[in-house]
Amino acid sequence: PARIISACAPDFLVKGGDNTPDNIPGADAVRAAGGQVLVMDYIDGFSTTKTIERIQEGE
Numbered sequence: 001p002a003r004i005i006s007a008c009a010p011d012f013l014v015k016g017g018d019n020t021p022d023n024i025p026g027a028d029a030v031r032a033a034g035g036q037v038l039v040m041d042y043i044d045g046f047s048t049t050k051t052i053e054r055i056q057e058g059e
Helices: 002-008 027-032 048-056
Strands: 012-016 036-040
Touching: 002 027, 012 027, 027 036
Parallel strands: 012 036
Antiparallel strands: none
């Protein structure tokens, strides 16, 4: 993931609350390019995994 994140150079890298900014792959590259690394609180039912599951189920 870090290599892809570096290539994309996003302005923001957002991860769920079970992470810390220091253990997120690609965080250093995002910061070095002037971006921000954010850790957001988990909201039940709203996650990348759940979104992918809904797409695959045709919702």
